[in-house]
Amino acid sequence: MPTYLSTHLQRRSALPLEDALSEGRYRTAERVLAEKTPDQVIEEVKSAGLRGRGGAWFPAGTKWSFMPKELKGPSYLVVNADEGEPGTFKDRQIMEKDPHLLLEGILISAYAVRAETTFVYIRGEYLDSYRAMVRALEEARARGLFGRNVFGTGRNIDVVVHRGAGAYICGEETALLNSLEGRRGEPRPKPPFPASHGAFGRPTTVNNVETIANVPVILEKGTAWYRTMGTTQAPGNVLFGVSGPVNRPGLYELPVGTTAREILEKHAGGMKDNRKLKAFIPGGASTGFLPASMLDVPMDPESLKAKGTMMGTGGLIAIPEGVSIVEAARVFSRFFRHETCGQCSPCREGSAWSDRIIGNFTRGQGRRSDLKVLQDIADGSVRKTICVFPEAYAGPMLSAIKHFRAEFEALAKE
Amino acid sequence: MNGAQTASDPSLAGTDDSKVDRACLAELSSLCERYPIPRGALLLILHRLQERRGHLAPSDLKLAAQITTISPAEVYSVASFYSMFRLQPAARFPIGICRNISCWLCGGQKLLDTAREKLGIDLGEATTDGLFSLESVECLGSCDTAPVIEIHGEYFEHLTPSALGTIVDRIRADKDQSLQALALERRTGARKEP
Numbered sequence: 001m002p003t004y005l006s007t008h009l010q011r012r013s014a015l016p017l018e019d020a021l022s023e024g025r026y027r028t029a030e031r032v033l034a035e036k037t038p039d040q041v042i043e044e045v046k047s048a049g050l051r052g053r054g055g056a057w058f059p060a061g062t063k064w065s066f067m068p069k070e071l072k073g074p075s076y077l078v079v080n081a082d083e084g085e086p087g088t089f090k091d092r093q094i095m096e097k098d099p100h101l102l103l104e105g106i107l108i109s110a111y112a113v114r115a116e117t118t119f120v121y122i123r124g125e126y127l128d129s130y131r132a133m134v135r136a137l138e139e140a141r142a143r144g145l146f147g148r149n150v151f152g153t154g155r156n157i158d159v160v161v162h163r164g165a166g167a168y169i170c171g172e173e174t175a176l177l178n179s180l181e182g183r184r185g186e187p188r189p190k191p192p193f194p195a196s197h198g199a200f201g202r203p204t205t206v207n208n209v210e211t212i213a214n215v216p217v218i219l220e221k222g223t224a225w226y227r228t229m230g231t232t233q234a235p236g237n238v239l240f241g242v243s244g245p246v247n248r249p250g251l252y253e254l255p256v257g258t259t260a261r262e263i264l265e266k267h268a269g270g271m272k273d274n275r276k277l278k279a280f281i282p283g284g285a286s287t288g289f290l291p292a293s294m295l296d297v298p299m300d301p302e303s304l305k306a307k308g309t310m311m312g313t314g315g316l317i318a319i320p321e322g323v324s325i326v327e328a329a330r331v332f333s334r335f336f337r338h339e340t341c342g343q344c345s346p347c348r349e350g351s352a353w354s355d356r357i358i359g360n361f362t363r364g365q366g367r368r369s370d371l372k373v374l375q376d377i378a379d380g381s382v383r384k385t386i387c388v389f390p391e392a393y394a395g396p397m398l399s400a401i402k403h404f405r406a407e408f409e410a411l412a413k414e
Numbered sequence: 415m416n417g418a419q420t421a422s423d424p425s426l427a428g429t430d431d432s433k434v435d436r437a438c439l440a441e442l443s444s445l446c447e448r449y450p451i452p453r454g455a456l457l458l459i460l461h462r463l464q465e466r467r468g469h470l471a472p473s474d475l476k477l478a479a480q481i482t483t484i485s486p487a488e489v490y491s492v493a494s495f496y497s498m499f500r501l502q503p504a505a506r507f508p509i510g511i512c513r514n515i516s517c518w519l520c521g522g523q524k525l526l527d528t529a530r531e532k533l534g535i536d537l538g539e540a541t542t543d544g545l546f547s548l549e550s551v552e553c554l555g556s557c558d559t560a561p562v563i564e565i566h567g568e569y570f571e572h573l574t575p576s577a578l579g580t581i582v583d584r585i586r587a588d589k590d591q592s593l594q595a596l597a598l599e600r601r602t603g604a605r606k607e608p
Contacts, residue, residue: 012601012602074450083555084552084553084555085553086514086515086516086552086553086557087514087515087516087553087557088553088555088557089555089556089557089558091555092555092556123555124457124461124496124498125498125551125554125555125564125567126555127567127568128567128569160448160449162454162457162458163457163458163461164457164496165457165460165461165496165497165498165499166496166497166498166499166552167495167496167497168552179457180454181451181453181454182449182451182453182454182455182456182457182482182484182492183453183492184491184492184495185495185496200449200450200451200454202450241557241558242558243515243516243519243520243557243558243560244515244516244519244520245519245520249557249558249559249560250558251558281515285514285515285553315557317515317516317519317557318519319519320519323519328515328518328519331513331514331515331518332515334513335514335552335553338552339552341495
């Protein structure tokens with residue numbers, strides 16, 4: 001099975017520029033900038049069917065096509081490296097081990113969306129990622145790969161590496177843009193959308209690290225090759241991250257649509273100490289819990305949606321027998337209560353109420369009627385706020401109740 | 415905002431312990447040039463200022479306000495939004511323990527209990543010598559190496575209670591050693607290069 005994202009992810013430190021160049025890195029970018037128009041690049045990415053790996057799986061080429069074609073002032077590409085979804089650790093590995101893969105993707109993507117400046121927004125906790133990206137950018141600039149007149153094409157393409165400062169909500173693209181502008185990371189009402197009014201009020205495209213890292217291979221090997229991997233609706237590979245008490249936790253680059261069972265049992269080596277799997281989380285905290293009986297679900301956006309959940313970030317978390325799902329739900333409710341930005345009252349109050357109620361269950365103080373209250377909290381906040389944060393906290397809470405209701409009832413005092 | 419003052423004006427450098435030298439001021443101002451508006455650099459500036467003493471004093475916020483040409487109140491509003499910025503004096507080595515799902519499933523709670531016992535403090539507290547504090551941090555994105563702790567941005571992975579004890583002892587024995595080196599040493603020892 002071909003791989004193109006994880007070639008160097010087993011390294012201990014970043015692949016230096018010289019080694020990257022000798023493997024052909026930046027050659028595709030050079031060719032694309034010389035031979036293709038930005039619109040041709042957008043068309044190729046569209047027909048390759050590349051979808052956003054940050055969790056929403058929105059078609060990347062379509063997003064790019066929203067950018068204005070006529071330039072009247074600056075426009076920006078923003079790389080979302082605010083990887084904060086619990087159970088997700090792929091973007092960090094790309095930046096720390098293979099930063100030039102991301103940088104080559106940036107060159108091509110920035111060219112396509114006609115952005116002279118790209119901001120890479122790295123979450124504050126990722127100090128090593130920040131260091132690796134700053135160093136790689138210096139190397140690349142010294143070679144004339146970024147800056148003015150890139151590859152002698154007359155185009156200026158440069159990168160600014162930015163750091164966040166600890167706020168899960170900044171993974172939401174408009175919160176990220178506010179944070180990039182030196183403001184509180186509070187999501188913005190949409191419209192206007194970033195493509196017309198984004199960073200610093202200018203047209204902006206925001207893409208996840210892994211999405212951008214998919215771009216060079218599409219332009220290098222072509223749409224048909226890219227579509228040999230993954231599903232018709234979501235082609236390509238994904239960096240699945242497996243965590244929890246499994247034998248081989250880590251990143252596995254596999255086609256979209258690989259079953260959760262294959263990822264967990266074959267690649268991650270199954271559960272540690274022969275423990276039995278009780279439940280799993282398909283793609284990061286907000287995608288919620290699925291019972292082990294659903295392990296044969298193909299990990300693609302459509303199949304997971306049909307199961308009532310989402311593909312998310314591909315961060316698969318294995319939960320063994322013996323772990324209380326109520327306690328696990330509490331881990332998440334505490335997290336979301338802490339991370340709500342607080343600007344919309346349904347979310348600010350809803351995240352806190354649900355945490356309090358789930359907390360009551362963990363102490364044997366819950367009531368059966370509280371399960372209805374948790375549903376009401378979700379109904380009263382989902383789609384009633386500026387961003388999708390309520391969807392994020394409702395996911396684990398409602399799926400826990402749906403699939404493991406008996407555990408809550410066993411902890412109810414009446 | 416006083417337009418006559420520029421970031422290189424040494425009078426902005428505060429007094430005594432809070433003094434920011436000329437080179438640092440120049441560095442902070444140059445960060446602004448990377449962005450279309452100066453305040454874009456605010457988070458980077460606050461990170462840089464916090465590195466000096468482990469927290470942001472009112473004089474730091476004022477300086478950041480002047481460099482980015484926004485009001486100190488707005489800087490405070492921003493600084494207080496982000497969990498990594500400390501507005502109160504902090505312990506020299508704040509130990510951030512991940513309590514999220516993957517670490518929780520892989521022994522994070524045991525790690526927290528060990529840290530509590532070893533340091534004699536609870537979450538949110540600091541040791542009386544001001545050397546260590548215990549903090550709960552959110553998912554550090556190192557879930558495959560759970561459980562993980564973080565000290566000043568350096569990750570300590572695959573951490574057992576006894577390894578945590580060793581790290582605390584090592585820091586106690588040499589308070590000036592490089593955390594980066596300590597983290598690297600652990601990582602190299604704990605993981606084999608394929």
